[in-house]
Amino acid sequence: MGLALAQGRLEAGLWLASRPGPALEGGLALGEGEVFVRLLPTRFGLGYLGSLSLGPWGFLAYGLQGEVGEGGWGGAVYGEGGVGPLLWEGRLGFRPKAAPPLFLEEGLFLRLALRLRLPFGEALGLELARNTPWRPSSFGLQPGRAAWLLEGSYALRQGALLGAGLFPWPYALLGYRDGILDFTLRLGGINRLEAGLYLGEASLFLILSYPFAGSVGAWLGDLGLEVGLKAASPLGEDRETLYAWVRYAWRWP
């Protein structure tokens, strides 16, 4: 009875690539957080996400995940918080072998990020990462990044973003967002364009990088569609291949 009434979510998908199969992700509210599962034919993950809302001041969140499957066990811990002008995120994990589309990272992966809001509404960002996608996978799967990355950025309140990074060679960062359109361009040590168009119930995403890899995706309400080329490379089985991912998300109550 309690379970039937508990708040939850389920995202069921079909992964079409060299090793096609179902991809399921589900979560059920428990206490102040959520227990979640991630299930692929080759890998299973179980985890907990906890959070504490600080209202308009921000939030604190943490999580842990354990997994078993092809290649052996893996796991990750993460913590995130935004209080007043400061936002931070820390993530650390290990996985012997990637299993797209739900387990993208391979080897030791980590991300440390800080963002600070300045008095006139600008934001300073600093990030150190290894093997971690730039954005959540709802924006499209990411061409992998096996090297260390260090990036600094400065975002104006009006939406422009400027920055630079090392990957491991220097690159420049340019971006823009206005609530409907956003794009980020990195040129130099990495060449990559990410763009999003947000139209309320529908959102469109594009990722293009050179050497060539790319994906286009769309969310139409709760239905997610994505096709890409090499986008999960060099992770997992999908080096050099075309893939498609169709998924649908339910939420209750």
Place this chain on the structure above:
Amino acid sequence: MAVKKSGLFLILFLLSSVFAQSVQEILDRVEKNLSTPWQAVLKGQILGPDGRPQEFLARLYALPQEEIFRIEFVKPGSLADNFTVLTKKEVWNYLYLTNQLIKSPRERAQIQGLGFAPAELGNPSAFAEKLDLRLIGEVSTPQGLAYRLRGIPKEAGAGFKEMEVYVLKPDPRPVRFLIRDEKGVVADLEVGEFKRTPLDKAALLRYPKDAQVVRR
């Protein structure tokens, strides 16, 4: 002597019950007076999470028939561009820095750290639900004579010890909030630029289209 004492108690008891009735009456008047859409500016000082006083400025929008309240923060800088929307069932907190809209069920959305739920300041029935209110007198304010109500949270964990609310007599609506914890005043806020105005429900529920919606 004993008779005199009990007589005094009787008078006090009667007086307090008269005041208790008046509180409900005042709240009813506020509710009736604020039953059409209105907007206002909330302005003053609050204690930040670091315990230092900060200038506070926010815009408040209310659609009472639909039970929708929206507060847009302007100051302090750490809250600027954030907003909170209160609906019948949910609390939405938009965080500019993460571009996230955090939606929580109302019963789970305890607003900690702030000491009060600013979006509820225009909602007298929410007050009466959470606070044990008493009429403690009258006070003159720049906007006119006002009732002074003092409220003690009914349950622990409210984040403050007591809240004083000034309710304008000629135009029954809150005009000042004084919130105290054990150490003293944590928020002193005045309601200004009050006006009744048609408001669009969609505008009150609006958020950036590229915001990531997170349910917690």
